[in-house]
Amino acid sequence: MAINVSYDNIEVGQELPVFIRKTDFDNWNRFAAVNDEFISVHMDDEMARAMGQPGAIGMGNLRWSYLLNALRDWAGDEAEIVEMSVQFRGTNLKNDVLRTQAVVAEKKSENGKNFVVVNLDVLNQNDETTTPGTATIALP
């Protein structure tokens, strides 16, 4: 049984390990393939430039997945991600190095279950915020 963390050992202010990826067509095309998300602005530099972007941009949905990956990798298979909420800001350009940022903001027990609330973001290599949000995880 993979239990990565237990509620009692977590402290408010604790930073979760980062999930980091250099993003380009290797990541985006695979995501487009599973999510059937073949949209020109994600697939084609010329088309993206015609739409006013510097080049093809990554999917907001993939940044959503990266945040869930970070939470899962930390919390383990026995945890349950209950809720996540984000805003999509900025764009993810080719060769950006995206890394998640997640900090425990609150611990709470409700109806016999233990939860942590985590403040989230996805930062690029210039430390610019792209996906601020929060998540709630039920822990063993």
Add this chain to the structure above:
Amino acid sequence: MTEKTSLVTQEMLECKGVWGNEKVSYPISESDIRRWAIAVYWPKTPPQLFWDAEYAKTTKWGGIVAPEDFNPFAWKVPTGEEGGLPFDLPGLIGGMILNGGTQETYLTRMRPGDVISSKLRLASWEEREGRSGLKLFSKYETEWHNQSGDLVKRTIGTTIQY
């Protein structure tokens, strides 16, 4: 030019809270889940819970489950009868629309063999006067249920129009 006093349309008033048509997924396969996990963890190996049935049996889930972000509605054969709202997003013509954020609540894990149904409604809206004029914040709610009627997830998406 007369300034707009409201971006809310009659169509929105009539459709508020009314669920649109349901769409139904194909049955989820282990292969669908494995490929999704590979894509979102690329180029590293995804967690065993998403592809190793023997390991997954030893977890509290008792078998392979899908990642929370898994989309069973990708690659549907288009029939022209996809579920959605019974009207177009209001105010799109000539206006700007931005993604104001997404909130998802996860209730039941998706598993191989599950058939998911999805429905969408315009839940609520709020108009705010900002520096660049009147803005309309609309909340669209989506619910996914599995074949047993269990609520899989609820999504609240906010659009900003002006």
